[in-house]
Structure formats: C-alpha cells, structure tokens
Amino acid sequence: MIGETLRISWRAGARELLVLIACDGIAMVAVLGEVLLARRVLAEVLHTERYGGGLGAVLPSxxxxxxxxxxxxxxxxxxxxxxxxxxxxxxxxxxxxVLDVTCAVELSAFDEPQFFDRVARAQAGISRMPMLIFSLTGLMRSVSGTVGALAALIAIQPLIAPLVLITVVPAVIAASQRGRLFYGFAFGMTPRDRERRYLAQLLTERDAAKEVRAYNLARFLRTRHDRLYDEHIAELRRTARRSLVFSLLADLAGSAITAGAVLLLLWLTLHHHLSLASATAAAGAIVLIGQRLSFLGVSSGQISESAYYINDFLALLELTPSRAGGQPGAPIPLRPLSRIAAENVTFTYAGANAPALRGVSLHIDEGEVVALVGANGSGKTTLAKLLAGLYLPDTGSVTWNGQDTAKIDRGTVREHAAVIFQDYLRYCLPARDNIALGRHERFRDLDAIERAAERAGIAEMLGRLPDGLQTMLGPEFHGGVDLSVGQWQRVALARVFFRDAPFIVLDEPTAALDARAEHDLFESIRDLFGGRSVVLISHRFSTVRNVDRIYVLRQGSVIEHGTHDELIAAEGLYAELFGLQAIPYR
Structure with missing residues (x-):
C-alpha cells in the first residue's frame, strides 16, 4: 500500500515528492552528525574542565x-x-x-445503493489522502531520523542498538490492529452515515426548506438525524475502548524494552565500558530513537488505517468497462435518423423484484411525434430513457437506423438525443449558460442561444433581467434571480432547442406551464421540432390527440397503440382514461 501511495503521490506531484525524499535523506545524515557532534562537544567540555583550556577548544565543534x-x-x-x-x-x-468514474458509469449504477456506498468510501479515501501523505512523510522522517540515530548508537555501543530497535515491533502491531478496528467501524457505519448526511442536507438546503417548514418536519428530521449521530458516537466509543487495549499493551512492551536498554547502558558505564561522554550521547540517541520510533508507530498506524480506505478508492477505479460506460462501439453516422425502434425490450432496475418493462416493442420514424401514455409507474419514463441510450435493455434491443445501441458508441447515441425530464435541473449559472449547456461545444454561439430562448418563449422575460442573459439564475449566489417554476421549465425547454438533436424526448414538458402556454406548445410542436423524431410523455390526453401514434403502457407492457381516433374506437384503456379526463369539461 505504501508503494501504491507513492505512485499516486508521484503522479500528483513528482517534484514535491522528490524534494521531500531529498530532505529526509539529508536529515538522516544530519541526525547522525548531530549525535556524534554532541558526544564530541561533551567530551571536549569534560576534557577542558579536567585538564584546563579555553573556550576556543570547544567552539569549532x-x-x-x-x-x-x-x-x-x-x-x-x-x-x-x-x-x-x-x-x-x-x-x-x-x-x-473518482470524478472520472462517476462521470463515466452507466446511469443504472445510480440506481444501486451499493454504488453510493462505494463512492462514499472512496470519498473517505480521498479525505484520508492528506493524512496519508502526512503519515507517509512522517514515516519517512521517522525512518531517516531513526537510521541516523541508530548509526550513531552503533558507532558508540553496538550492543544497545538491537534492543532499542525492537521497541518498534509492538508499536507497529498495535497500530495495525487499531487501523483495522477503526476501518471496520467506518465500513459498517457507511449506510447509516449516508442517511445521516442526507437528513442534514434536507435541513440545510433551499429546495427542501419550504416543505420542511410547511409540514413542521424540522424537529422530526432533527431527532432522526441526532439518533443516527448518537449511534455513530456510541459505536466509535466502543471501537476506541477496544483500540486502547492494543495501545496500552504496546506501550507497556515498548517501555519495558527501553528500560532494559537504559539498564544495559548504565551497566556498561558503571563497569567503564563507556566513557561519560559516550554514555550521555548514547542516552540522547536512545531518547531520540524512542521519539522517532513512537512517531513511526503512530504514522504506520495511520497508514494502516488509511490503507483500507485507499483500497476502497482503488476498487472504485477498477470498475469494469461495461460498468464504467462508454465501452468501445462503432461511431456510425446517425443523421438522418430514419427510425428508432424497440424490439421485445425487457428492463429491470437494480434491486427491483419485478421488471419495469416487459417485452415492449415500438418504433418512431423520422419526423414522427409519438406519445407514451399510462398511469404513474407504467414504465413511460423508463422506456424513454432506453430509447435515448441512457439505459441498456436486459433483453431485446433498441436500434437506431437498424443498429443496436448496445453496439454503438454510447456517446454517439447520446449526442443525437435531447431530453427534458420531469425533474429537470435548475443550474445556478447565468441564463445564457443554462441554455448553452444543451450543447456545450457551441457555448459561445450567442445567436443560437437567443434563438433557442425565443422558440421556448422565454427570450422576452430573460431580456428584462438585470443583466439580460448574463444574469445569474437562482438565489444561491450573489446577484442571482430566482424564476417561477414555469419559467424554469421554459429555460429547460430552451436547452432542448439549443441542443438541435434529431431525437427529442419531452417528459411532461408543460407540467408547470399555464393553459395557454401549454396549448401553444402542443399546437406548434411539429413546427418547433420539424423533421425530428419526438417522444412525448404526458398525463393530459387532450395534448396528444394530434400525434402520429400513441402507445399505452400498463405495468411495463404496451397494451395498445394507434392514433387517437383508432384508440377511441377500440374502447380500451386509452378510451376509458380519455373519457374520465373529459368528464369535467362536459
């Protein structure tokens, strides 16, 4: 693990690591010289005191x-x-x-609690990096100082050196056991600690603040947070008590060995095997070695504990290519996009007991607008994500222009899709950046940004902001302006327009728009997205009457499809739900 840490440090800062190694190498020689010079000065002082002589005899040394x-x-x-x-x-x-991995993994990884646990432990490894570097460099200094002082002690009296050196053994063993104990504590607490941090996030972030207050949840959530923290502290106390046993045993063993070395030194001095100056220098070397070995024990313990976290960090980096996403595929041309099709697709979320999609088949031809309708949880959004290349099916296939998306470069597929989700992001960035993120490669194309804002019906409002498109959106940063929910949704829609992709997924794109804005959008959807393939997800059946084809989903399966008139005539689920929605308007 020390070797792996050194490799990481070398990649991160080779120059700084070389300087540290050089400092420790020079310090090792300097410590040897310091001990021997101290003996020489003491010997010269004693000689001057006994036989006379001036200060000049001692001054050079x-x-x-x-x-x-x-x-x-x-x-x-x-x-x-x-x-x-x-x-x-x-x-x-x-x-x-770590960001390389989290940016590259398949979207499905974020459906797995185990993945979040791994990321949390890898992040803990990162937080340990500074301590690990301090421990590693402390270990290097301890070793260099110990070697220097030990060399001086060997030069003075070689019999004492092995005895002093043995004191490090119980310290290192105890440090290793402490590291194992504390890592075991942290590993076992990971799920509960993540829950505790999530609760703290609910109590401190703006998005949750209004509902926490509306439902008077603060005390309830705080109580749960505090209970989890109390459990954390209680377990930490138990771990600390267990580790204390190892520390006490190591200290007792080390003290006994050091006492033996001192007694041997006294015996050698009293029997005139060592001069007073040599004995004093040897005693100083023993004290110095003891200090360095103590630091060495502490450093090795910290390294031992950190090693477990670094292993978690390295394990995250070793995700297989299929889990890390973006595995090699054919970068084939996808414009024009003549057809997108799902053939007998089945998909199950990680940890789920039942598939979210079962044997689904559909197709969307170039320029078509297709709607997905059904009750909540019927699989509409999941199907849209598979069509857009965000998920891969368990069985069956999704094809673009007849090419299986599992065999096409994943980045190529996603480059040709634009998606607005129900839970679209509100970026606390300038207004122009909010739109330009739809196609960041054209970040500086101001004309295209303005056209996208115009098509989304948000240009006039953005123009009235204090700094126009340069205005920071969201209240989190100085000078930021918050928008209404409907205005934020229009900004997200402008992102889709700016992306200029041949395949569009609109998941409840008008949920926050007023009735007139919703009507205008759906009436002009073919003009706005002319020539592009569009998948529209909506709970309002009146908005999908004019699409080319409607697919009705129930419990992950397509149970009927056709035009609005065909489905009404079939008198199936679509006709039933359409009739229910129409009752208030009769």
Missing part, C-alpha cells in the same frame, strides 16, 4: 553542532511546506480519478 541543528530545522520547515502542497495535489489527483 559547538559551532558545527549548531550549524547541523539549524540545517535540520530548515529541512523540517521545507519538508512541511512541500508536505502540505503534496497532500493537496494528491487529494486533487484522487478526486479527479
């Missing part, structure tokens, strides 16, 4: 010792600054890799 100490201080300051920078660079690198 003392000055050299001061210089080495100053160099160690400078190296520490330089290493600290590079350490901070490397930690940030490594976090940025790791975050980029």
């Amino acid at each position: 003392a000055a050299l010792l001061a210089l080495v100490t100053a160099i160690l201080g400078l190296l520490g300051a330089l290493a600290f600054s590079q350490q901070r920078l490397l930690a940030e660079l490594t976090s940025r690198y790791a975050q980029d890799r």
